[in-house]
Amino acid sequence: MAGLSTRHLLGIKDLDRNDIEKIFETADNFKTVLNRPIKKVPSLRDVTIANIFFENSTRTRLSFELAEKRLSADVVNFAASSSSVSKGETLIDTVNNILAMKVDMVVMRHPYAGAGIFLSKHVNAQIVNAGDGAHEHPTQALLDAFSIRERYGDVEGKKVVIVGDILHSRVALSNILCLKQLGAEVMVCGPTTLIPKYIGSLGVKVEHDLRKALNWCDVANMLRIQLERQDIKYFPSLREYTMMFGLNKQILDSLDKEITVMHPGPINRGVEITSDVADSKQSIILDQVENGVAIRMAVLYLLAGQAV
C-alpha cells in the first residue's frame, strides 16, 4: 500500500476518496487495539510530536495526546497562553525553535485560517491541522464520517444535514468536503445570516426550516453557536435561535423515521440541542469521541510511515 497522497494533513481538501478510505480501514484496526486490555502499540516509538495549541481545546487536544501516546510517540504539549508567543515571537520562530529540539510532527490549532498551510511551507516537519480558524478541522470531519459509516455501514448515499453556525464553523466546511468526497448528500440548515452566501457552490442544499431538514435527512449534525467568533449580532437572541433551530425530543419524536444525532462538542445543552436528545439512544455523540482517538491514531500512523 502506498501512503496518503499528502505529506501533511492540512485539510480534507487535500485528500482524495482513496486516502479517506485508507484512513478508515487503518482506524478500524486501531479501534480493535483500543478495546484490548493493553491499548498501546510501539509503532511510533522513534517519533516525537509537538501539540501546539494557540486556541483553547479540551477534546481535540486530549484525543490527539492519547492517540500519540497509544502509538508510543514522545509527546510535548504547548499552549500559547503560557508561552513566548505572548512576548511577541512569530509563528515560524516559535515552531522552528520547537523543531530545533528534534520534533518530527506538529499538531497545531490556530485561530487564523490557513495557519497550518503557511507553516507547512516554511518549516521542515509534518503538520497536522487540529483546526485553523473558521477554515478546516479535518480530523473532526474524518471521525464524523467514520461514525456514520459505523452506524450505517456506508456513507455513500446517506443524507446528512449540518445545522447551526455554518459561517463560523471549520467543522462544517471539513464535514461538507469529506461527506461529498464519500458520496453522501449534504444539506446545511440555519438562520440566513449564518449560512455563507455561496455555500451552494460546494454542492450542498440549503434549508432554513429545521423540521423540513430533519424530515429529509438520515443524520443531523448539530453545531454549536460560536459566540466567541461572532463580532456582530447574527440573530436577535439565543432563545430565539433555540426556538427556531434547537433540536428537542418533541421534534425528534414527531418525525416519521428515526434519525441519528451527532454533535462535535462542546455541547451547549438547551441551546442547539436539549439534554434528553443529547443523551438519547439516537445520539452517537460519545461514539464520535471514542472514534476520534482511533481516527487520529490512523492519521498519525499513515503520515509518520511515509517520512523517513
Add this chain to the structure above:
Amino acid sequence: MQNLTLLDGQKFQITIQRLCRQLIENHNDFSNSVLIGVQPRGIYLAKRVAEELRKILPDSTIEQGDLDITFYRDDFRRQGAPLVPNQTRIDFIIEGKKVIMMDDVLWTGRTIRAAMDALQAFGRPEKVELLALVDRRYSRHIPVSADYVGIEVDSIASQKVVVSWKETDGEDRIVLVSEVKED
C-alpha cells in the same frame, strides 16, 4: 524465474499430519492450549492444522486465532510507505494458556519477534511455542528457532519460498523461487 517445488500433494498432507501428531504429543487434548496464526500467511496454516486436529480429536475444543503484527514491526518508517495492517481475531483468553504460534515460513525471525510483542497485549501465556511449515535455515537475523518444523530448506537471500494453500490458491504447494540472472 526458476521454480523448484519442495513439497506438494500427498507429501504436503503427510507433513501437516505429522505436525499435528507432534502437537498432540505435547498438548494432549488441547484443553489448555491455543493455536495462533500470524497474519498474513500464517493464518492459513493455523486454520489447516486446527481443522486436522479437530478430525483427529473430535471431542476436543481447538481454539484458533489470527494475530496481526503490523504495529509491532521494527521496519516502520524504514520503508517507502506505511505497512498495511490486517485483522486480529483472538476471541479467547490466552492468560495462562500454552500458545502455539504458527507461520508459514520462518526466515529472518523478525516477524516472530514482533509477534511475541504483539501477543503480550493479550495477556501472559504460560508458554509460547513456534510452529513453522518451512524453516529457511542459516538466514536468521535474530536468535529465534521453531519447536515444530515442517521442512527445512537451505536457500540464499535472493530466493523466495512461496507457500500456496488449497483454500485460497487452489493447491497445496511449497515452491522455492529463484531469480535467474540474464547475462
